[in-house]
Amino acid sequence: MTNTIKTEEELKKELTPEEYHVLCEQGTEAPFSGKYWNTSESGMYQCKVCGQILFPSDAKMDSTKGPAGLRGWPSFDQALPGAVEYRDDNNLGMKRTEVICSKCKSHLGHIFEDETKTGQHFCINSCALDFQKNNGK
Numbered sequence: 001m002t003n004t005i006k007t008e009e010e011l012k013k014e015l016t017p018e019e020y021h022v023l024c025e026q027g028t029e030a031p032f033s034g035k036y037w038n039t040s041e042s043g044m045y046q047c048k049v050c051g052q053i054l055f056p057s058d059a060k061m062d063s064t065k066g067p068a069g070l071r072g073w074p075s076f077d078q079a080l081p082g083a084v085e086y087r088d089d090n091n092l093g094m095k096r097t098e099v100i101c102s103k104c105k106s107h108l109g110h111i112f113e114d115e116t117k118t119g120q121h122f123c124i125n126s127c128a129l130d131f132q133k134n135n136g137k
């Protein structure tokens with residue numbers, strides 16, 4: 001999938017090899033390894049590539065709980081309206097739904113059905129995100 005706002009060359013220069021693998025090659029970081037999997041600060045999570053705001057910290061869930069296969073990545077029960085798009089992903093012999101940034105089309109993670117208040121469980125890679133703390137409290 002081609003990024004819609006940056007060239008491959010720019011992306012390779014700006015991202016670490018791991019970030020490039022996740023955002024541009026639909027990779028997945030190791031669980032419990034990313035910097036945001038267990039954070040609970042108040043603020044906004046945005047796309048690493050284009051900066052679009054994707055998930056508010058209010059929607060973040062405890063990633064030590066929930067289905068075993070989804071633990072260890074930043075998890076959210078909803079995205080901001082219009083911030084993400086979905087694509088079928090049949091890689092790895094599994095039928096999953098891929099979550100991408102609606103602006104630059106970078107890969108972010110996957111979405112699953114779960115017993116959350118919205119019925120949705122976004123399982124997102126830390127390295128696909130940047131975090132902006134709320135100013136003023």
Ligand SMILES: [Zn+2]
Binds near residue numbers: 047050103104106
């Ligand atoms: Zn983006």
